[in-house]
Amino acid sequence: MYDYDVVVVGAGSGGCACAMRCADLGQKTALVEYREKGTGGTCVARGCIPAKVLLRTAQIYEECANAKQYGVLTDNVRLDMKIAQQKKNAAVNNLKFGLDSMLLKPRGIARIQGKARLAAPHTLEISGTGSAPFTVTAENIVLATGSEPARLPLFHIDGKRIMTSDEALDLTDIPQKMLIIGAGALGLEFAYMFSVFGANVTVLEKMPQLAPFMPDADISRAVQARLNKLGITLQCNVGIRDMHVLEDGVCCMLESGETLRADSALVAVGRSLNTTDIGLETVGIKTFENGRIITDAHMRTTVPGIYAVGDITEGPQLSHKAQKQGLVAAECIAGRDARMRYDCIPWAVFMQPELAGVGMTALEAEEKGIAVIVGKMPFRCNEKAMCMQKTEGLAKIVARADDHRILGGQIFGEDAAVLIEEIALAVASGLRLEDIAGSVHAHPTLSELLMETAKNALGMAFFK
16 A cells, blocks of 8 residues: 555645645645745745736836826835835745645645655655655655756856846845846846836847747847837847856856946846756656656656656746646546647746737748748737727737638737737637637727737738
């Protein structure tokens, strides 16, 4: 007999979702976490949640500073980062408490404190608890160990002058001049936030364009125009030779020979997988060349009875991807036929305006040999956007040319992270352009923009 039906390793988004669903499906479940207050993982403690609290602060601060355009006169608008940090910490603590006391504990999920390592296919060794290591056995083990900010030796990260996102989220003193390395989702969000907070921001990106995860020229140009409007300097196709801390700041030497100086730097170049010393080799779990664990559509690894979810598996490193994978793993452990799809996972960047996408861009579809038609519509054509004075940006929908089945979409504009869900549902459900174009949308709403975008692809839009 095993100690548990399921032991989940890692109490982040994927791990918590998996453990809760396993318990709901009648499995005797345990959840292992080595951080003392690690419930919620990176998302709650050091990622999505604290970042979005501070981004909301930046948005309100920017709105107040520009309130005159709405006929609202504000004087002496100031930013108090100490209060902002207090609100951020309160949100994080409330979510952790809620997860523990309202979601995990009532389900009878056992909590195990310590670092878990696979000792055998059904056995975990738990250490780092202050006492002798001990073992836990389970019929099924789910690995959900997540990732950490990449700490490449090149950047000499000291956590003070040269930071990762972990340290940047705790800043109470905004630097006058800041370098951000990487123009991906994290780099764009922090560039927006610190620029609004008053920093002079320069973003360096190794790839030829910003947001290299989304190869769409129209959207990239719109985002770059927004960064320029904020006063953010963006340099793409830039290699870095060295970076080090000075007595009064940071020195960054580029491969071109140029030297940049700043008060501080944020390194946002990706994340390292938490797969070291968790026993993958001991039990024979296979990985891709990039180190991610190989899984099938049911989240099963190459070793029977062991599953993996979250950042350590294929697909984007997103909290909602991890949660879905956790649910799929739980359903399969219970004998149900659940499968993971990656083509309909939306993503969002919470700068202002927001940037979001799902599925394929036109370029990606064409590279796969798929003939497509594309609908495109600027926010300035939407009445609700006009009312809100939020007319910056555009929406695009990509569909097959033959049957008009929707393959993806990209949006840069107000509430893009919410609007993208309609396109994500269309991709997941195999809907056609006619389905969105013919669906009645409430007026005036931003969602009408997607209806008009679909109509544009079909040559039926009011705005040409």
